[in-house]
Amino acid sequence: MTSPSSRSGILLIDKPPVLTSHDVVARTRRLAGTRKVGHAGTLDPLATGLLVLGVNSSTRLLTYVVGLDKEYEAVIRLGASTTTDDSEGEVIETASAAAMDSVDDARIVAGLAAQTGEVRQRPSSVSAIKVDGKRAYARVRGGETVVLDARSVTISSIDVLASEPSADPAFRDVSVRVVCSSGTYIRAIARDLGDALGVGGHLVALRRTRIGPFRIDEAHTLEEVEPERDLVAPATIADRLFTTVTLDAEQAADLRNGKRVALDRPDTAGPLAAIDPEGLLIGLVELSNGTTRVLVNFPTDTVS
Known part of the structure; x- marks a missing residue:
């Protein structure tokens, strides 16, 4: 190869x-x-x-x-809390049989619905967020107690795919599909659902299916x-991410040389992908008063 x-x-x-x-x-x-x-x-x-x-x-x-929105499929285990909000941590509390008996599908759906929309979510203490210049997870592993501030995220939907007793009948596994903004912690959804139901919860499986x-x-x-x-190819990716505009040979050469190019189209607040006549991505630009301003340029691809 x-x-x-x-x-x-x-x-x-x-x-x-x-x-x-x-x-x-x-x-x-x-x-x-x-x-x-x-x-x-x-x-x-x-x-x-x-x-x-x-x-x-x-x-x-x-x-x-x-920063694009993301979609995940996950399995939340109800009945136990862990130090990391997932199965890699130590179990710190388990629910009684009576408490688990009170958990039904209606309460699970309601608990997840309460976490949708624009919400304030507290990230897991073992996240990669920096606290005074050091990763939170490194502080936790060093024996510190870390409680991170809640931050705003958007959780568009949480759909329950399945809800059934786990291999250990003391626990219940809830399979979900989550559509959310960047910065959302699925472990935190598991933890907060368990807290809302009074039985504890943690993540046991996670798969990202879309960005x-x-x-x-x-x-x-x-x-x-x-x-x-x-x-x-960069041009193919740019076409999926942005509005594209194909330039003629003279415009393409000018843009590559750092010159501003006049385009007969409305001004844009976000990036436009500028494509040359050969179908290569020149760069990302924005339009102001009908003239380009380069946001980032890309060198012409070469094949080794």
């Missing part, structure tokens, strides 16, 4: 369990033959699913992917991915 060491583009990867997002980036660097690989949105080792990776200059597109327009069924596993074959 020829490595596309100087090509730019996006790879959609289906992350396996156990590996960190950094592990996936490291393996992709070796496969793609370049150090310039980054990702848009971390997944915990417990989680599986969609990672959007940028290769070479397409890492510049990741800024516009990170913005990118879906898990487009992704490749690390075992099957071939960057030369699977790298998605």
Whole structure:
């Protein structure tokens, strides 16, 4: 396989369990033959699913992917709280049989509905949020007690897919599909549902199935991915993220040389993707008074 060491583009990867997002980036660097690989949105080792990776200059597109809405499928275990709000932590409290008997599907649906909309959510203490310059999870592992401030997130929907006793009948497993804004913690949804029902809860499975327009069924596993074959061109990605405008040869040359280009179209508040006559992404621009202002430029792709 020829490595596309100087090509730019996006790879959609289906992350396996156990590996960190950094592990996936490291393996992709070796496969793609370049150090310039980054990702848009971390997944915990417990989680599986969609990672959007940028290769070479397409890492510049990741800024516009990170903030997109996301979709997850998750399994919440009711009946126990853990130190990490997921199955990787130590159990700190379990519910009585009487308390679990009071939990029915109607209460579960109502508890999840209360978490939808624009809400204030308190992130898990073992998140990657920095507290006085140090990651919260590092402080917790060092023996500190960390309680993070609640922050505003938007949870568009939480649909219950299944609700049944777990392998241990003392607990109940609730499978859900969550559509939410960037910055939402699914572990916190599990914790808060358990708290609302008075039985405790934590996350036992998590799979990210969508980031913005990118879906898990487009992704490749690390075992099957071939960057030369699977790298998605920057112009193709830009077309899915932004309104595009195709420039003529003179306009394209001017924009690449840093000149402003007049376009006969309404001004835009957000980015426009400027495409050259060969179908390559020149850069992202915004229009003011009918004239472009460059937000970010992209070098012309080359094939190694």
